[in-house]
Amino acid sequence: MNTTILLFLLQDGVTNGAIYALLGLALVLVFAVTRVILIPQGEFITYGALTYATLSTGGVPGTAGLALVMGIVAFGFDLFAMRKAFHGGKLLRAALVDIVFPAIVFALAMTLAPHKPGVAVSIALSLAIVAAIGLFLYRIAFQPLAHTSVLVLLIASVGCHLALQGFGLVFFGAEGLRGPSLSDASLNLGQLMFTGQSLAVYGITVALMLALWLFFGFTRFGKALRATAVNRLGARLVGIRTSLSGQIAFLLASVIGAISGILIVPITTLYYDTGFLIGLKGFVAAIIGGLISYPLTAVAAIVVGIVESFSSFYASNYKEVIVFTLILPVLVLRSLAAPAVEEEKD
Amino acid sequence: MTRLLPVVVFTVVMAALPLIPGMPPFWIVLLDNIGLAALVAMGLVLLTGVGGLTSFGQAAFVGFGAYTTAYLTTVYGLSPWLTLPASLIVAGLAAVVLGLMTVRLSGHYLPLGTIAWGIALFYLFSKLDFLGRNDGISRVPPLSVGSVQMYDPSTIYFVIWAMVIISALLTMNLLDSRVGRAIRALRRGHVAAEAFGVQTARSKLLVFIYAAVLAGLSGWLYAHFQRNVNPTPFGPQAGIEYLFIAVVGGAGYVWGGVLGAAIVVILKEVLQSYLPLLFGGQGQLEIIVFGILLVILLQLAPAGVWPWLSGLIPLKLRRSHASSAEALPPRARVASSSGPLLKVDRARKQFGGVVAVNDVSFEVNAAEVVALIGPNGAGKSTTFNLITGILTTTGGRIEVHGQPVDNTPPQEVVKLGIARTFQHVKLVPDMTVLENVAIGAHLRGRSGALGSMLRLDRADEAKLLAEAAKQIERVGLGAEIDQLAGSLSLGQQRIVEIARALCADPELLMLDEPAAGLRHMEKQRLAALLRQLRDGGMSVLLVEHDMGFVMDLADRIVVLDFGTRIAEGTPAAIKTNPEVIKAYLGALA
Numbered sequence: 055m056n057t058t059i060l061l062f063l064l065q066d067g068v069t070n071g072a073i074y075a076l077l078g079l080a081l082v083l084v085f086a087v088t089r090v091i092l093i094p095q096g097e098f099i100t101y102g103a104l105t106y107a108t109l110s111t112g113g114v115p116g117t118a119g120l121a122l123v124m125g126i127v128a129f130g131f132d133l134f135a136m137r138k139a140f141h142g143g144k145l146l147r148a149a150l151v152d153i154v155f156p157a158i159v160f161a162l163a164m165t166l167a168p169h170k171p172g173v174a175v176s177i178a179l180s181l182a183i184v185a186a187i188g189l190f191l192y193r194i195a196f197q198p199l200a201h202t203s204v205l206v207l208l209i210a211s212v213g214c215h216l217a218l219q220g221f222g223l224v225f226f227g228a229e230g231l232r233g234p235s236l237s238d239a240s241l242n243l244g245q246l247m248f249t250g251q252s253l254a255v256y257g258i259t260v261a262l263m264l265a266l267w268l269f270f271g272f273t274r275f276g277k278a279l280r281a282t283a284v285n286r287l288g289a290r291l292v293g294i295r296t297s298l299s300g301q302i303a304f305l306l307a308s309v310i311g312a313i314s315g316i317l318i319v320p321i322t323t324l325y326y327d328t329g330f331l332i333g334l335k336g337f338v339a340a341i342i343g344g345l346i347s348y349p350l351t352a353v354a355a356i357v358v359g360i361v362e363s364f365s366s367f368y369a370s371n372y373k374e375v376i377v378f379t380l381i382l383p384v385l386v387l388r389s390l391a392a393p394a395v396e397e398e399k400d
Numbered sequence: 401m402t403r404l405l406p407v408v409v410f411t412v413v414m415a416a417l418p419l420i421p422g423m424p425p426f427w428i429v430l431l432d433n434i435g436l437a438a439l440v441a442m443g444l445v446l447l448t449g450v451g452g453l454t455s456f457g458q459a460a461f462v463g464f465g466a467y468t469t470a471y472l473t474t475v476y477g478l479s480p481w482l483t484l485p486a487s488l489i490v491a492g493l494a495a496v497v498l499g500l501m502t503v504r505l506s507g508h509y510l511p512l513g514t515i516a517w518g519i520a521l522f523y524l525f526s527k528l529d530f531l532g533r534n535d536g537i538s539r540v541p542p543l544s545v546g547s548v549q550m551y552d553p554s555t556i557y558f559v560i561w562a563m564v565i566i567s568a569l570l571t572m573n574l575l576d577s578r579v580g581r582a583i584r585a586l587r588r589g590h591v592a593a594e595a596f597g598v599q600t601a602r603s604k605l606l607v608f609i610y611a612a613v614l615a616g617l618s619g620w621l622y623a624h625f626q627r628n629v630n631p632t633p634f635g636p637q638a639g640i641e642y643l644f645i646a647v648v649g650g651a652g653y654v655w656g657g658v659l660g661a662a663i664v665v666i667l668k669e670v671l672q673s674y675l676p677l678l679f680g681g682q683g684q685l686e687i688i689v690f691g692i693l694l695v696i697l698l699q700l701a702p703a704g705v706w707p708w709l710s711g712l713i714p715l716k717l718r719r720s721h722a723s724s725a726e727a728l729p730p731r732a733r734v735a736s737s738s739g740p741l742l743k744v745d746r747a748r749k750q751f752g753g754v755v756a757v758n759d760v761s762f763e764v765n766a767a768e769v770v771a772l773i774g775p776n777g778a779g780k781s782t783t784f785n786l787i788t789g790i791l792t793t794t795g796g797r798i799e800v801h802g803q804p805v806d807n808t809p810p811q812e813v814v815k816l817g818i819a820r821t822f823q824h825v826k827l828v829p830d831m832t833v834l835e836n837v838a839i840g841a842h843l844r845g846r847s848g849a850l851g852s853m854l855r856l857d858r859a860d861e862a863k864l865l866a867e868a869a870k871q872i873e874r875v876g877l878g879a880e881i882d883q884l885a886g887s888l889s890l891g892q893q894r895i896v897e898i899a900r901a902l903c904a905d906p907e908l909l910m911l912d913e914p915a916a917g918l919r920h921m922e923k924q925r926l927a928a929l930l931r932q933l934r935d936g937g938m939s940v941l942l943v944e945h946d947m948g949f950v951m952d953l954a955d956r957i958v959v960l961d962f963g964t965r966i967a968e969g970t971p972a973a974i975k976t977n978p979e980v981i982k983a984y985l986g987a988l989a
Contacts, residue, residue: 091511091512194695195695198699199698199699199702202698202702203702205448205454205511205647205651206647206698206702208454208511209643209644209647209648209694209698210694210695210698210699212640212643212644212691212694213644213690213691213692213693213694213695213698214691214695215691216687216688216690216691216694217687217688217689217690217691217692217695218691219687220685220686220687220688220691221688224685224688334515334519337512337515338516341509341512341513341516371527372523372524372527374519374520374523375520375523375524375527378516378517378519378520378523379516379517379520381512381513381516382501382513382516382517385501385505385509385512385513385516386501386504386505
């Protein structure tokens, strides 16, 4: 192996790893706050990517309609929850979030899409659409199950993944799509060439991590989320609305997923079901990070990306085998290092 | 035999189904598929619902079973009946290797770990040349008995469902036994079970292997039913599907696995065949509807359909406890009256910079009640955990009959005749009082998993249950013997814990705040019981905050404050000790 290949593989690995890191962070966030292992994260990726790709070719993505329908269902859930204690302000808020917001996004998508909006507008619309889907997904599927066991939440999560993936096929077809890159600039550094796209991946990953750090460290909502993660009951007792925390967590996760998708789709063709495998690799990183530590997850994600790019070079047949086997020794080490503490389950 | 009656009815119905004239052959295929899925789901019921170990990887074990028989029958031309044990053994061995890693994982690492190796194995199946890569192995021979070749779905039907029913019986037998109680205690954490000698790691590995062997059996049947094997049905999606079959049916119930398989297989079939008629053949509508129905079902019945159904039919089978089983042999007592029963010599425990137990020394002699008192945070419960091996000491010595027990595992400590209760009650709430108490006698039974499955354990089991019933009567909870432990009041649950500890036939009974939550009369009854035990030769070490209770009962009192022993003596001496008064009431009192 010469240095060029080595550097190229490293660069490739770091680029992929940066995206896995974002996904890993989102998974950690959602698990910590809601105890949901977010398998539909893969769908947020594909929805973000394919919505963006569809918009930039002038089509109206089906996801915009899905967001509106889910909003209406979520409004129904909110109304049902209010049947015993009606509250005008709450109703207004629910109507604004559940109906008006997706309706505006839907209208914008309908009117703007045929004019082939620029990259910035397409991205903004895609993010809004996927954010709405993520938010309503929590409201509809998970909020009514918030009190149940991790296992039940996990199965519900699988159900959501299946349904959303099926919708993905309906909306985007079985053909793969590719989106326009964010920037055509490139930068040469010695033997390495950095495309504008890969620089955007690094920049956005670092910026998002910084933003998350600021959010959790210095804002009221961020602290409320952390409190919910530590102890739901305790958080409720001091007046934190844990259902709101869950909604925010899902909102953040879906936005992060969509951003990752938009970052990937100019690099590789994405299909309606590609997200699942990408999301799982984010998982691997999140597990290595122990589902608790953000910095560790980020480092682990980079390692996963690098291992993946090297094994696809040396043993491309066994790439997935190697990546997914990677976490077993880590899991065993983690379990040995922290012997089982007594958990009061259920 | 009333226990078996529903199973017999079910067997007759299942045997009669394919004989109904005009039964569409397609329905038989569906029933075959249900049976195959039910076998895997049954293993998951034991693993996930009962043992609390969530596995997404069961499809991989189905793959091990299917590929083993496909390879051996096509390459070496072996008879499928010869490859049956091979399939089961390969699945079992794979489970041993993966299980040794996996069952060590705690909490949510475990399901995630199973996803990881499930995916890795799926890719391995589809990349290995000798397994035919993505194309798999075709032309697998059918099962045959004599000259009857089972090409037809309605003949292999009988083999599949015979296997399902036999497996269900074996599984139910296993759960209703000494080994089964150890498995059922796993989901609620390890500490209590280990304190009574259960090797929890071994129990976990056992259920893991058991579930894998059932999956391997399903794979073996699958290979000879489909007659070709490729990687797709053994991938992560299938693993996820098996898990939700178990959850939909009711993950804690053997028949929930069968019911869940029926619901999921039929639902998928109905959706696949009728949805395109309604909406045209666009996309994967059935997957969408399936996913949505699943979420709705979970929101309506989070515990699964089986418990919801059986709640509709109130059918309570009461056990008879009038057992004529002979008593368990008592422990061989160490006759020597030379030394103390328990000797704690400068025991020390540090958590980082915090010294929780600071060189504490005391002794407990035979037939003596010693109380360990002190303000909150004095290190009393930590001392208990040091003696019973739940925590390791940082320094000092702890001896039982002169034999060092510090840093020995809890399972060994209980063998020396030390049984305890817990400050925070650790019972299995969905097991009856009788079953909970019988865990205490775990080490006094012998029968293993295989014997229990074949019901060879009945004599042994009757003795254990008779002992448990005796101890429950002794503590005065005879009326509650068939109640679920979780339905009792907290005070009664503490008493159940005492009965469980007594079941271990201890020489030293260690009680952590036994009187908390008891009413006045109950406390008096408890005190009477403890006196009676002492008069019978048992020693009692107790932690208690109720001073009236302690002063009346204890022969000697050891007072701890901030991890240090500040006083020791008779109740009368302790009452007037200025150090003790200072610790409890402050310096100015």
